[in-house]
Amino acid sequence: MNAEVRPIRTPAEQALIGAIEAARGKLPGDTRAKELRDAAEKSFAEGGLPHRRVEEWKYTDLRALMREAPPLASAPDKGAIEAARKADPFAGLDLRRLVLVNGAFVPELSDLAALEEGLTIVPLARALAEGNKLARRIGELQPKKYDATLALNTAFLNDGVVIEVADGAKIARPVSILHIHNGGAASTYARALIVAGKQSQSMFVESFVGPGAAAYQTNSAAEVHVGDEAAIDFIRLQAEGGAALHLSTLLAKVGNGAKFSLYPVASGAAVSRYSVSLNFAGENIEGRFAGATLLRGKQHGDTTMMIDHAQPHGVSRELMKLALDDESRGIFQGRINVHRGAQKTDARMATHALMLSDTAESDNKPELEIFADDVQCGHGATSGALDENLLFYFLARGIPRKEAEALLIQSFVAEPLEMIPHEGLREKLLAHAGEWLKARA
C-alpha cells in the first residue's frame, strides 16, 4: 500500500493561496511579471510556511505565529492619505520622500520632482504596467534556499519603487521609502528594486509605521544591486504597530571595490522577521551591518543575516545590539560564509543582548563557515544585564540608579546607531531609542 503524502495546510496557508488565486489577473505587469508570480505561487504551494524544524526559522516558527492571513489591503482612500501626512518618523529632514500607503505608491505624498542627474525613480506598479526595462530585473537576486516570505512577496508583486542610480552619480540627498499602514487588519506586499551603477554613491532609508491596535501584516522585500566601486548606505526603521506581523527581506549583490552598509533599527510589531542576505560577489568589498532591536511586552523580533564573502580581500563588520524588556524575545542569527578562494577575508561579527528583565529571552546564533585558509574571521555573542561597574560610575557621580540605567541602555543601543553616517537620520534614530526608553520608565 502506498501512503500518499498530502501536505496539510494551515488555515493561513490556505488563505494565502486563496488570496494569490483571487489576485491573479488583477495585478499589473507583462508576461514576465506573471511568470514570476506564478513561479513564486508554485513554490509557496509546495513549500508552505516555515516552521521550527527549518534551521533558518528555528526561533521564529512562522507556521505557528502566523495564524491568519488578512485580505490584501485595498488602495488607500483620501482619509488614509491625509492621515499618512503626519506619520513620517523622519519629518523635518531633507529627504527625497517616496511614500507607500497600504502597500501602494502615493504620488501626492511622494517627491519625484527635480530628480538629481543620474537618479531614476519609477513607482513599481507603473513600471510593471509599462514593461519598464529596469523592473525586469526584479527577481534577479534569489535566496539560496526556498524562502516563504520572499515567495509570498513575489507572488503578490504589485507595487513599490524601482530606483536606478546611474554610473558615477553621487546623490547626496537620502531617498526615503516610507511604508505606512492605515486602517485595520490587511496585508501588504511592497517591493523595492535599487540598481546602483558603477562608482555611484547613494543613501536610502526605509521605514515602516502603522496603527497600534490593528493586526495587519506587512511583507516587504528589497533587491539591491551595488555596482563596482559604488557606495550605498541603507538605513532602516521598523516601527510597526504593536499588533502587526512584519516580514521583510533584503537581498543585495555587491560588486568589486564597493561599499555597502546596512543599519537596521527595529522596535515595532508583535512578531517581526528581517531576513538579510548579502552576496559580496566582488573583490575588495567593504561591508557593514550595524543594527539595534528594542523589544518589550510580548514582542518577538528576529533578525537573520547571511553574508557571503565570495571573493578575496573582503572586509566586513557586523554589530547587533538587542535591548529586551518584559517577556520579549529577541533573535539574531548571523552567518558569514567565506567561499573557497576568498582569501584575506576579514570579517568580524558581534552580537550583544541586554536583558532588562528576568523573563526576556535572547537567542543569539553566530555562525562562520570558512572554505579559505588565509582569512581573519571572528564572532562574539553576549547576553547579560546592565554592567554593575558602569552603573557604579554613574552613581559615584551622584546620578540616581534609574537615570543611570536609562543612560546606560541608551548608550548600549547607541553604538550601532552612532555609525550612521547621516547626522539628521542618526539623531532621529537616537531620539527614537530615547523615546522607547522614556516609555519604559
Next chain:
Amino acid sequence: MNLLEVKNLHAEVAGKKILNGLSLTVEPGKVHAIMGPNGSGKSTLSYILAGKPGYEVTEGSVAFNGQNLLELPADERAAAGLFLAFQYPMEIPGVATMTFLRTALNSVRKQRGEAELSTPDFLRLVREKAADLKIDQEMLKRAVNVGFSGGEKKRNEILQMALLQPKLCVLDETDSGLDIDALKIVSDGVNKLRAPDRSFIVITHYQRLLNHIVPDVVHVMARGRIVKTGGAELARELEAKGYAAFEQAA
C-alpha cells in the same frame, strides 16, 4: 568636627578579608596621602568609601560629616560631598561627556536642594573648568572616556571633581598612566581645588605625585590597615627604603 572618621574598619570582598581594622581621621582642608604596596587594600578603601557594591563591611564605622556613610547609597554619598577619582575611569560609549557632566551636576544639585543650572550657565561653567585642565571642547563632545588617552581620562576625572565641588576627594592612583606633563596638569588642577573646607585622600604608590600635591599627612598602609603615619617626609623615606620593612611590621 572631623570630616571623615574611619574606625576599626574590617571588610571583605567575595569572602576574602581585605581591610583589617583600619582607622583614619581626616580633618577639613587637609591632604592625606595613603601609600602602600599592591594588595594592601588602598583601592578597596576608596571603593568602600564611595559605596561600590560587592564590598562587605564586617566591623567598624565610617562617619562623614557626622553622618553614617555606610548606610547611604552611592549616589547620595556623592551628593553629600564625597568624590572618588577612579584609577580606571569607565568608558561609556554612546553617552556624550557633556550629557554625563550635566546629568551628574544637576543630580547632585537637586539632591543638595539647589536649582538646576540653565544651559548657558552650565556651558560657561564647564568651559571655565575645562580650560583650567587644558581639556578642549572637542573632547567634551565625545562619548565619556571613549578613545581618550590615559591622561585625558584622568583630566576628565578632575574636571568632574571641579564641577561637583565635593568636600572630600579620594584620588585612587590618579598618577598611574600619566606622563610628566599630564601629571603636572592634573596636579595643578587638584591644587587649585584645595580649600579650607575641602579635604583630599591621595592614594598612590609613588612619591612622584606628592612632589606636586604636597600632603599634610602621609599614611603607610599594609595588609589592610594603616601601619605608620607621618608628615610629607615619610613619603620620601618610603621612596628610599621601600615598603618591605612596613609589610613585615604589619
